[in-house]
Amino acid sequence: MENRQTLTERLCGMDKSLKKEDILLPIGFDLTPTASRKKTDGIAALLKDRIAVYENGEKTSDIPTESIAEIVFRKGIGCVFVEYRDKCDKWHILCRSDMEYLDLYAAAAREMNRYVEGKEISYTYEKEIDRRCPKCNRQYKPGSTICEHCVDKKSYLARLWKIAKPYHKLIYLSVGFYFIIAAANLVPPYINRILVDDYIKAETLPKVLSYLSVILSMLGVYIVTQLLSMIRSVFLIKASNGIVVTLREMVFDKIQKLSIARISKRTSGELMNRVSNDTANLSRFISQDFGNMVEQILILLAVGIYLFSYDWRLALMIILPTPIVMYSYRLFHRFMRQIFHRQWQMESRANTILHDTFSGIRVVKAFGMEKREIKRYDEITQVERDTNIRANVFFAKIQPFLDFFMGIGEYFLLYYVGNKIIGGQMTIGEMSQFSAYVSIIYGPLRWISWLPRRLTWVMTSIVKIFDVIDENTDVADKENAIDHDIDGYISFENVSFGYDKTSYVLKNISLDIKPGEMIGIVGKSGVGKSTLINLVMRMYDVSEGTIKIDGIDIRDISQQSLRSQIGVVLQETFLFSGTIYDNICYAKPSATRDEVITAAKAAGAHSFIMKLPNAYNTKVGERGHTLSGGERQRIAIARALLHNPKILILDEATASLDTETEKQIQDALQKLIADRTTLAIAHRLSTLRNATRLIVLDKGELAEVGTHDELIKKQGIYYGLVMAQRQMSKMSPKNQAKQEATA
Amino acid sequence: MPDTNKSTNALKEVVAIKYITKDNAKFKVVNDFVSMTVTLPDDDGNMTEKTYDRIFLHRAFPFDFPYAYISVLDSDSAEIGLIEDIDAMGEENAKLLRAELDRKYYTPIIKQIISTKDKFGYSYWKILTDEGEMEITLHDTFQSLLKVGGTRIFVNDIDGNRFEIPDIEKLDRQSYRRIELFL
Numbered sequence: 001m002e003n004r005q006t007l008t009e010r011l012c013g014m015d016k017s018l019k020k021e022d023i024l025l026p027i028g029f030d031l032t033p034t035a036s037r038k039k040t041d042g043i044a045a046l047l048k049d050r051i052a053v054y055e056n057g058e059k060t061s062d063i064p065t066e067s068i069a070e071i072v073f074r075k076g077i078g079c080v081f082v083e084y085r086d087k088c089d090k091w092h093i094l095c096r097s098d099m100e101y102l103d104l105y106a107a108a109a110r111e112m113n114r115y116v117e118g119k120e121i122s123y124t125y126e127k128e129i130d131r132r133c134p135k136c137n138r139q140y141k142p143g144s145t146i147c148e149h150c151v152d153k154k155s156y157l158a159r160l161w162k163i164a165k166p167y168h169k170l171i172y173l174s175v176g177f178y179f180i181i182a183a184a185n186l187v188p189p190y191i192n193r194i195l196v197d198d199y200i201k202a203e204t205l206p207k208v209l210s211y212l213s214v215i216l217s218m219l220g221v222y223i224v225t226q227l228l229s230m231i232r233s234v235f236l237i238k239a240s241n242g243i244v245v246t247l248r249e250m251v252f253d254k255i256q257k258l259s260i261a262r263i264s265k266r267t268s269g270e271l272m273n274r275v276s277n278d279t280a281n282l283s284r285f286i287s288q289d290f291g292n293m294v295e296q297i298l299i300l301l302a303v304g305i306y307l308f309s310y311d312w313r314l315a316l317m318i319i320l321p322t323p324i325v326m327y328s329y330r331l332f333h334r335f336m337r338q339i340f341h342r343q344w345q346m347e348s349r350a351n352t353i354l355h356d357t358f359s360g361i362r363v364v365k366a367f368g369m370e371k372r373e374i375k376r377y378d379e380i381t382q383v384e385r386d387t388n389i390r391a392n393v394f395f396a397k398i399q400p401f402l403d404f405f406m407g408i409g410e411y412f413l414l415y416y417v418g419n420k421i422i423g424g425q426m427t428i429g430e431m432s433q434f435s436a437y438v439s440i441i442y443g444p445l446r447w448i449s450w451l452p453r454r455l456t457w458v459m460t461s462i463v464k465i466f467d468v469i470d471e472n473t474d475v476a477d478k479e480n481a482i483d484h485d486i487d488g489y490i491s492f493e494n495v496s497f498g499y500d501k502t503s504y505v506l507k508n509i510s511l512d513i514k515p516g517e518m519i520g521i522v523g524k525s526g527v528g529k530s531t532l533i534n535l536v537m538r539m540y541d542v543s544e545g546t547i548k549i550d551g552i553d554i555r556d557i558s559q560q561s562l563r564s565q566i567g568v569v570l571q572e573t574f575l576f577s578g579t580i581y582d583n584i585c586y587a588k589p590s591a592t593r594d595e596v597i598t599a600a601k602a603a604g605a606h607s608f609i610m611k612l613p614n615a616y617n618t619k620v621g622e623r624g625h626t627l628s629g630g631e632r633q634r635i636a637i638a639r640a641l642l643h644n645p646k647i648l649i650l651d652e653a654t655a656s657l658d659t660e661t662e663k664q665i666q667d668a669l670q671k672l673i674a675d676r677t678t679l680a681i682a683h684r685l686s687t688l689r690n691a692t693r694l695i696v697l698d699k700g701e702l703a704e705v706g707t708h709d710e711l712i713k714k715q716g717i718y719y720g721l722v723m724a725q726r727q728m729s730k731m732s733p734k735n736q737a738k739q740e741a742t743a
Numbered sequence: 744m745p746d747t748n749k750s751t752n753a754l755k756e757v758v759a760i761k762y763i764t765k766d767n768a769k770f771k772v773v774n775d776f777v778s779m780t781v782t783l784p785d786d787d788g789n790m791t792e793k794t795y796d797r798i799f800l801h802r803a804f805p806f807d808f809p810y811a812y813i814s815v816l817d818s819d820s821a822e823i824g825l826i827e828d829i830d831a832m833g834e835e836n837a838k839l840l841r842a843e844l845d846r847k848y849y850t851p852i853i854k855q856i857i858s859t860k861d862k863f864g865y866s867y868w869k870i871l872t873d874e875g876e877m878e879i880t881l882h883d884t885f886q887s888l889l890k891v892g893g894t895r896i897f898v899n900d901i902d903g904n905r906f907e908i909p910d911i912e913k914l915d916r917q918s919y920r921r922i923e924l925f926l
Contacts, residue, residue: 076848077905079846091776100902338861338924341885
């Protein structure tokens with residue numbers, strides 16, 4: 001979609017009756033609103049008193065704004081709609097477009113709706129959404145600030161060079177060594193010539209001493225080159241590892257700082273790949289390929305210059321086939337890359353299946369599906385095998401031909417040199433020197449034909465690494481963010497929020513919470529309860545409105561200070577691999593043993609921990625799978641309590657516990673939460689019986705607020721929920737009494 | 744072997760699917776949308792007739808059955824019922840429902856792949872579709888192609904647009920070669 005200015009100009013050209021200042025908000029669209037398929041070129045423009053729609057230069061409709069009740073954005077599949085509802089409650093389509101400018105449509109529709117509601121239009125969204133590459137005008141990938149189209153390889157290498165600064169000296173030194181080694185490589189064939197001409201083919205008997213000195217100098221050259229390459233390797237390995245550690249730290253640091261929204265866009269596997277594999281690729285490149293590259297190029301140059309200066313016709317004969325071979329490599333390059341990529345994909349697919357079956361082994365066994373899983377794995381490994389065979393057969397087919405072409409110059413050389421020797425223009429020693437150089441020069445020539453592949457490979461890794469490093473931290477601390485000691489006032493002021501900009505999960509929430517209050521958050525699944533508490537923790541930033549703690553916008557408080565005073569127990573408890581003790585004091589490593597035990601007792605965890613043979617020193621397995629769901633939850637509660645937070649957030653914290661244990665913990669919590677603000681989400685309403693107030697969310701809006709009694713009297717949504725749960729517990733008479741007692 | 748059919752039947756008695764057929768429903772286009780009058784059992788099991796000014800259609804199996812197993816939703820996204828097969832709804836209805844589905848699921852058909860270019864994990868394609876020539880960008884080509892059945896391919900670009908290749912074997916040789924290795 002073009003920007004507002006060009007759209008406005010285009011509109012004015014199309015419809016002469018329009019003036020620039022009349023057009024408040026134009027939307028360009030490219031699909032006919034009514035027909036199922038068909039591209040079009042349309043503009044829907046909000047004017048002062050109406051919305052005018054044009055298609056292919058013709059006006060198709062004119063809707064007075066006073067007849068419009070509401071304008072909404074709706075997502076189709078592969079397309080988006082902007083629709084409006086008229087005052088007679090009938091829906092109409094305003095325009096339809098493909099998904100390219102999804103965010104822009106959502107925002108434009110929202111602003112149009114604000115105008116219809118009599119509010120001012122704000123154009124701030126345009127800047128926020130319209131992030132494009134200034135060069136090619138393509139929209140950046142979400143979250144990225146680089147354009148893959150125009151990515152400048154040089155700038156990445158320059159940045160890499162900057163990061164490598166502490167190691168520049170090492171790198172310069174090793175490059176210096178390469179020069180010496182390349183030069184030294186020229187010496188042995190030369191000595192060889194002397195050996196052949198002056199000693200082996202000599203007519204007079206050679207002197208033993210000078211013969212020995214020739215052999216010794218050969219040995220000397222050999223020792224020097226080996227020694228130098230050893231030192232050089234050490235230097236390069238030091239440099240490459242240093243650089244990689246720096247990069248890894250940068251990537252890990254960045255990932256830690258990214259908001260949940262950004263992190264959850266990528267799988268943890270992908271992130272791990274970037275931290276470890278991509279940096280390892282780079283390390284391998286610097287320590288091995290970079291070294292080889294310098295070495296081979298230097299050898300190529302040194303030997304090449306020597307050969308050309310010796311006899312340019314000879315040199316030409318040797319080098320002639322190279323361009324042909326290079327070109328054929330280029331021809332196959334694309335195919336090779338694809339087949340390598342496919343190989344990699346198949347491997348990764350097989351690994352995914354492995355990972356899946358192993359982590360889901362209980363399910364596999366429970367349903368008796370072992371045979372099917374074996375078959376599935378067999379199939380994928382067979383495909384993997386076929387791909388491997390295909391790749392290798394391909395290489396086996398073309399490599400000999402390419403090698404033959406590459407070496408074809410040698411035959412010409414033999415003929416040419418042989419003639420010269422017979423003619424007496426060349427000695428045998430000279431020939432042996434020359435052919436030694438020739439065999440040396442083929443090494444780099446063959447190697448260089450592989451260079452593009454290696455470079456593409458490492459560049460991909462470099463770009464991926466910097467892609468993470470460059471990512472915008474969307475939930476960032478302000479420069480003047482303050483550290484604040486929380487008292488516990490939380491206020492929501494017209495808060496709206498959506499995970500993507502296209503639809504709001506929470507709409508216009510306003511609420512004041514006083515210190516020490518326990519607020520129970522109730523509502524159907526997926527209504528935005530967890531989202532609400534995520535906003536308080538500032539895992540995401542609100543889309544509209546503000547959340548204040550003690551009257552301060554949470555965006556002005558440093559995240560470190562904010563989160564260190566909030567304790568959370570989440571629906572899905574995560575335990576780190578380590579001991580139970582490590583897990584409880586995760587957020588407060590300085591806690592004494594007494595404190596840890598007290599917290600565990602309050603959380604009802606102490607008794608079951610003491611039943612374990614190693615008690616607090618028990619190692620919990622991966623994700624804590626050796627413990628039951630309820631046990632893990634209690635450890636998580638202990639962790640939050642030890643943290644001694646000013647604000648406590650419980651998101652279905654006791655859902656995996658039986659009602660008996662839950663009650664015990666609730667009572668313990670009750671004492672603990674006396675002076676702190678608590679936000680608790682629970683489906684089991686009895687969990688919230690201690691709540692001072694309850695809030696009911698419905699369709700993302702705050703539907704009801706009040707105490708249990710008030711809400712029951714109101715006979716609204718909450719009443720319905722309570723009744724439904726009573727109905728449920730009637731099925732099991734045992735629970736009835738309990739439920740009755742709580743209600 | 745346990746009798747799975749029997750258990751499925753038992754399940755059906757507890758959770759009944761409300762089928763919308765050409766006998767219990769009438770459709771017409773009001774403004775730009777489809778409206779429906781349908782007679783279905785309400786919560787207490789009594790047959791009641793109800794008119795919805797606007798219905799929403801959603802494919803249950805968008806790749807396997809684009810015109811069968813269509814969920815009919817009201818404006819609050821609550822399911823009114825299920826259409827088992829659009830073509831069994833009568834010619835007029837089928838035409839109207841198909842049009843509504845095609846509008847919501849915008850999926851141009853790829854006729855030719857003019858060129859593909861890979862760069863840093865992204866793939867830039869120039870394609871010819873029944874909607875004209877387009878340029879699309881894919882992130883991770885392998886993940887962006889979805890193979891359905893033996894020969895049908897769905898292509899998802901980075902913006903979320905969707906394209907279909909109904910039969911890869913019917914593509915011209917060059918187009919096929921360009922994507923062959925990603926399959």
